Amino acid sequence: MTGVEDISHIAHTHTVQNQRLREIDDLNREWLACPHCDELWQRPRLNPGQRARCGRCHSVILTNKRRSTENTMALMTASLILNIVAVTFPFLKMEKSGLSNEISVLDAISVLWVNGLPGLAIGCAAFVLVFPLARIILLLHLGMSVQKQQDTGRKHAYMFRLAQILEPWTMAEIFMIGVIVSLVKVGKLADLSIGPAFWAMFSLMILLSLGALAVCRDTFWQDIRRAS
Amino acid sequence: MTTARENGWAVCRACRSLSDKPGEKCAVCGSRIHLRRPKSLQWVWAFWIAGVIAYIPGNLLPIMITESIAGDKPATIISGILILFNQGSYLISGVIFFASIFVPVSKFIIIAWLALSIQRGWAISEHRRHFAHEVVEFIGRWSMIDVFVVAALAALIQLGALMSIRPGAGVDAFAISVILTMFSAMSLDPRMIWDRRGDNRRSNNAEF
Numbered sequence: 551m552t553g554v555e556d557i558s559h560i561a562h563t564h565t566v567q568n569q570r571l572r573e574i575d576d577l578n579r580e581w582l583a584c585p586h587c588d589e590l591w592q593r594p595r596l597n598p599g600q601r602a603r604c605g606r607c608h609s610v611i612l613t614n615k616r617r618s619t620e621n622t623m624a625l626m627t628a629s630l631i632l633n634i635v636a637v638t639f640p641f642l643k644m645e646k647s648g649l650s651n652e653i654s655v656l657d658a659i660s661v662l663w664v665n666g667l668p669g670l671a672i673g674c675a676a677f678v679l680v681f682p683l684a685r686i687i688l689l690l691h692l693g694m695s696v697q698k699q700q701d702t703g704r705k706h707a708y709m710f711r712l713a714q715i716l717e718p719w720t721m722a723e724i725f726m727i728g729v730i731v732s733l734v735k736v737g738k739l740a741d742l743s744i745g746p747a748f749w750a751m752f753s754l755m756i757l758l759s760l761g762a763l764a765v766c767r768d769t770f771w772q773d774i775r776r777a778s
Numbered sequence: 779m780t781t782a783r784e785n786g787w788a789v790c791r792a793c794r795s796l797s798d799k800p801g802e803k804c805a806v807c808g809s810r811i812h813l814r815r816p817k818s819l820q821w822v823w824a825f826w827i828a829g830v831i832a833y834i835p836g837n838l839l840p841i842m843i844t845e846s847i848a849g850d851k852p853a854t855i856i857s858g859i860l861i862l863f864n865q866g867s868y869l870i871s872g873v874i875f876f877a878s879i880f881v882p883v884s885k886f887i888i889i890a891w892l893a894l895s896i897q898r899g900w901a902i903s904e905h906r907r908h909f910a911h912e913v914v915e916f917i918g919r920w921s922m923i924d925v926f927v928v929a930a931l932a933a934l935i936q937l938g939a940l941m942s943i944r945p946g947a948g949v950d951a952f953a954i955s956v957i958l959t960m961f962s963a964m965s966l967d968p969r970m971i972w973d974r975r976g977d978n979r980r981s982n983n984a985e986f
Contacts, residue, residue: 728926
C-alpha cells in the first residue's frame with residue numbers, strides 16, 4: 551500500500567519537473583538574454599556555423615557549431631590516449647658529471663611529494679593530471695550518450711556543468727610553458743634530452759585547446775531543454 | 779531595449795537558460811538562478827583581500843632553494859628574474875616578469891577598479907570595463923607559470939650532494955594568491971557593469 555503511494559508521489563514530482571522544463575523551453579524558444587549584460591533579445595535562428603553577438607555588449611551569446619559532438623569526441627579520444635603517454639612515459643632526462651635523472655610526469659609529482667611541499671604536489675597533480683583527465687572523460691561520456699540518443703536528463707546536466715567549471719582549472723598548456731622555461735634555466739647547467747612524453751604533452755595541450763573550442767554549449771543545453 | 783531583469787526574468791549563469799522565476803533552481807541544469815549574483819561584490823573583495831595578503835609572502839619568501847656543495851642558495855621571484863636577465867635570457871626573464879609580477883599586480887588593480895566603479899557608480903564606459911573583466915578572466919591562470927617552473931626544476935634537479943633544488947614556502951603562497959584572485963574575478967557578476975545607474979544599490983540589498 552505504502553509502496554504504491556511512494557511511487558505515485560515520485561511520478562507526480564517527475565511530471566511537475568517536466569512541466570516546468572516545458573515552460574522554460576517555451577520561454578527560451580522565443581527569447582534570449584545576454585549572460586554578460588542581461589539585455590533581452592528575440593532568439594535568432596542560426597544556421598550551422600553561424601553565431602550571434604549581443605547588440606549591446608558585443609559578446610558572442612549564441613553559437614551553432616558544425617559537428618560539435620563528433621569533433622569534441624574525436625579530440626577527446628585522441629587526448630585520452632595522449633594523456634596516458636604523457637603521464638607515464640619518460641618526460642625529460644638530465645645528465646651532469648656522470649649522474650643522470652630521468653623523470654615522467656608521475657615521478658615529478660611524487661618527487662615533489664617526498665622532497666618538497668605536499669601542497670605543490672597536490673596542486674600540480676590536480677591542475678595537470680586530474681582536472682584535464684576528468685574533463686576528457688566527462689565530455690567523452692556525454693558525447694557517447696548524445697550519439698546514442700539516450701535520455702539526457704538531470705545527471706547529464708550536472709556532468710556538463712562540472713566539465714564547464716573545470717575548464718579554467720585545466721592548466722596543461724601553462725604547465726608546458728613552465729617546463730620550457732625551466733629547460734632554458736637548466737640548459738646551462740646540465741645535458742638535457744627530451745622524452746616521448748614531452749611531445750605527447752605538447753600535442754595534448756593543442757588538442758585540449760581545440761577540444762574546448764569544439765564544444766558547443768548552446769546546442770547541448772538546448773538538447774537538455776528539449777529532452778522532456 | 780529592455781533587460782531580462784526589467785522583465786522580471788533572469789538568465790542562468792551555468793546553462794544560459796532564461797527563467798521567469800528568479801530565485802528558483804534552474805529547471806534545466808539545477809543551479810540556483812539569481813537576478814544578480816548575491817553579495818557579488820562582498821565575495822570579490824573577500825577573495826581580493828586574501829589574494830593580496832598571500833601575494834606578499836609569495837614575493838618575499840624564497841620560491842626555491844638550490845642546494846649544492848657550495849651551500850644553500852635561496853631565490854625569490856624577483857631575484858630569479860634578475861638572475862635570468864643578467865645571464866642574458868631576456869625573453870625568459872620577460873615571460874616570468876610578465877606572468878609573475880605584471881599580470882598579478884595589474885589584476886589586483888583592475889579588479890579593485892571594477893568593483894569600486896560598480897559600488898560608486900562611476901560613469902566609465904561599460905565597454906571598457908567589460909573588456910577589462912574579460913581580459914582579467916582570461917589571463918589570470920597564466921600567472922601559474924612560475925609555480926610550474928619551480929615544480930619542474932625541483933623534480934628534475936635531484937642529483938644528491940652535487941646539486942638539488944627544493945621548493946620554498948613562497949611558491950605555495952604565490953599559487954594560493956593566484957587561485958584566490960581567479961575566484962575574485964569569477965565572483966564579479968558582469969551584468970552589474972551594465973546595470974543602469976541606481977540599479978545596483980537595489981540589487982545588493984535584494985533577496986536574490
